[in-house]
Amino acid sequence: MSAHVTTGLEVLLDEGHPLVEGRRIGLVTNHTAIDRDLRSVIDLLHTDSRFELAHLYGPEHGVRGDVQAGVHVGRAIDGETGLPVDSLYGETRKPTPEMLDGVDILVFDIQDAGARFYTYISTMVLSMEGASEAGIPYVVLDRPNPITGVHVEGPMLDPQFESFVGIHPIPTRHGLTVGELARLVAADRGWPEPTVIRMQGWQRDMWYDETGLPFVQASPNLPTMDSLTVYTGTCIFEATTLSEGRGTTRPFEYIGAPWINATELVAELRWRDLAGVGFRPASFVPMFSKHEGETCSGVQLHILDREAFRPVEVGVHLVHAIKHLNGSQFAWRPGSATGMSANLLYGSEVLHAMIDDDASPEEIMATWDDGQDAFREKAGAAYLY
Numbered sequence: 557m558s559a560h561v562t563t564g565l566e567v568l569l570d571e572g573h574p575l576v577e578g579r580r581i582g583l584v585t586n587h588t589a590i591d592r593d594l595r596s597v598i599d600l601l602h603t604d605s606r607f608e609l610a611h612l613y614g615p616e617h618g619v620r621g622d623v624q625a626g627v628h629v630g631r632a633i634d635g636e637t638g639l640p641v642d643s644l645y646g647e648t649r650k651p652t653p654e655m656l657d658g659v660d661i662l663v664f665d666i667q668d669a670g671a672r673f674y675t676y677i678s679t680m681v682l683s684m685e686g687a688s689e690a691g692i693p694y695v696v697l698d699r700p701n702p703i704t705g706v707h708v709e710g711p712m713l714d715p716q717f718e719s720f721v722g723i724h725p726i727p728t729r730h731g732l733t734v735g736e737l738a739r740l741v742a743a744d745r746g747w748p749e750p751t752v753i754r755m756q757g758w759q760r761d762m763w764y765d766e767t768g769l770p771f772v773q774a775s776p777n778l779p780t781m782d783s784l785t786v787y788t789g790t791c792i793f794e795a796t797t798l799s800e801g802r803g804t805t806r807p808f809e810y811i812g813a814p815w816i817n818a819t820e821l822v823a824e825l826r827w828r829d830l831a832g833v834g835f836r837p838a839s840f841v842p843m844f845s846k847h848e849g850e851t852c853s854g855v856q857l858h859i860l861d862r863e864a865f866r867p868v869e870v871g872v873h874l875v876h877a878i879k880h881l882n883g884s885q886f887a888w889r890p891g892s893a894t895g896m897s898a899n900l901l902y903g904s905e906v907l908h909a910m911i912d913d914d915a916s917p918e919e920i921m922a923t924w925d926d927g928q929d930a931f932r933e934k935a936g937a938a939y940l941y
Contacts, residue, residue, distance in 0.1 A: 561767040564697030564735065564753040565589060565597050565665055572606055575661065575693060575751055580610040582651075582659035582692075584644070584683050586619050586676075588667035588772050589697070597665045597697070602637045609639060611659050615666060615679040616645040617775050644679045649720065651686035662687045665697040668734045669774050670704075671788045672713060673721040673901050676774070680734060681723045681741050688747040695751045698735035698940070702764035702774075702784050705731050705941065710788065710868035712927035714904035722903050727924070727931055728868050729788040732938065733758075740938040754940050763862065777807040786857050789867030792875060792907070795898035797887045799852050803842030810840050811874060812854020814847060815885045822855055824877045832865030834858040872907065872917045879911055 568576065569591065581601065589597035598619065601607045612619050612634055619634065619641055632641045642648075642655045656662075662683060666676045680696070687694040710728025718724075724741050726732075732740065735752035742749050757767075764771060765781050773779045778787060783806070790808045793800035801810035812818070818837035825835045838856040842848050855874075859865055879886045888898050888908060898908040910920050 559757055559759075559762065559766060559768050561700060561758045561762070561769055562756040563591070563699050563769065564755055565600070566591050567756060568697060568753050569600060569604070573695075573751075573753060576663065576695060577606045578608065579660035580608050580658060582611040582613060582656060582662045583609060584613040584615070584662060584664045584666065584679065586615055586617060586666050588699075588774050589665040590770065590772060592770065594770055598634065598637060598639075602639070609637070611655075612637075612639050612641040613651060613655070613683065614641055614643050614645065616675045618643070618645075644683060645675070649679070650682040653690060656686065656690050656692060659692065661693045661695060663695045663697065664734070664738070665699070666734070667699050667772065667774050668701065668737075669778060669784055669787060670701045670729060670731070671791065672710075672724075672726050672728050672730055672903065673791060674774075675720055677734065677737060678720045678723040680738060684738060684742065684747060684750060685745075693751065694738070694748070695753065696735040696738045697753050698733050698755050700755065700758050700762060700764055700767050700769070701731060701733050702781070703729065703788070704763055705733065705736075705760035707731055708928055708932055708935075709866055709924075710928075711903050711906060711924050712931060717899050717903055717905075719900045721900050727928055728903065730931075730935075731760075732935060733940065736935070736938045736940055739940075740935060743938070752940060758941055760939075760941055777802055779805075779807070782859055783808050785859055785862055785865065786867050786870075789869070789871030790857070790874065792871050792898065792901055795889055795901050796875070797846070797889060798854070798878065799840075799842050799846045801840065801842070802845035803848060804840045806840070806856060809857050810838055810852075810854060811857070812838065812840065812852035813885075814850050814852055815882065816853045816878070817881070818853040818855065820881060821877060824881060825855065825873065828873055828877070830866075830870050830873060832859065832861035832863070833870055834860050869917070869921060872920050875907070875911055876917050876920075
């Protein structure tokens with residue numbers, strides 16, 4: 557049976573808060589910030605006389621969630637409220653002093669996906685930095701980590717590969733709420749501690765579909781709990797020439813390419829006996845993105861036991877198996893000037909280098925141990941639940 561979790565937004569609306577009331581609010585938000593009745597935080601604060609909503613700031617996909625992945629957004633006027641909107645996913649990713657003119661406080665309310673490379677948390681970190689530089693208080697309306705707050709998995713970010721898909725040294729699957737993450741980052745960087753309006757009723761072992769909250773897809777390519785659950789593992793295929801299922805109804809659950817032998821790949825993966833997941837031979841035709849209009853062969857991941865499932869481990873095994881079976885055709889995609897895109901998504905050179913050097917998945921995953929242990933110890937100081 558689902559619990560009854562109350563989000564930070566609903567706590568603010570129910571109880572108010574002296575730091576937020578009566579101040580000109582700059583709101584960093586998007587379509588995921590809703591209450592239990594599916595009403596937007598923008599509209600709720602705009603029509604509540606206790607609050608003075610002055611300015612909106614949007615992450616990737618825009619404040620209303622109507623923009624595809626990777627598309628830059630410009631300055632606009634919100635059609636519903638008439639408020640000015642500045643994009644934090646365009647030419648500027650950190651709010652400038654001009655953007656913050658006339659704002660007394662920055663409030664962040666966006667649903668996270670629980671993955672280090674998810675750009676919404678990068679927007680939070682950069683907007684928190686902008687607020688710190690401007691001397692403006694920062695408030696986070698907390699929401700659940702949708703893939704629980706107990707599972708931590710994957711490598712720590714190597715600071716030399718810091719980017720918009722990896723903005724702070726945390727593991728791939730970080731196990732924090734956005735409020736806890738804001739606390740951790742502020743402590744690490746010496747910024748003023750943000751005010752977090754906590755949830756009520758959330759427990760660390762909850763998956764999103766156990767919270768009783770309505771599910772809104774966090775971005776166009778994360779439409780279901782299954783896609784969220786596999787995302788921390790299969791997103792690495794964005795850094796390869798294989799399709800990660802974008803342009804299909806099962807993004808991040810389908811992995812394939814025109815040159816994959818699906819039966820052979822599934823047999824290899826089943827032999828590895830990975831916990832909590834099954835693999836089915838699959839064919840799919842992406843409607844956009846890589847291999848648009850081409851028939852791809854590969855696998856669909858089926859989650860059999862999400863508590864036992866380790867998505868980052870499975871992602872490493874998938875890359876290793878495909879490279880092992882299709883060494884002459886498997887290829888990494890070039891990334892930005894910082895390095896290969898695999899290094900940016902994975903957070904270090906380790907996966908790219910060790911896969912190309914024929915290291916085993918076990919050897920690759922052994923490099924995570926020290927970083928994971930140190931993070932778990934440090935993260936506890938940021939816990940709110």
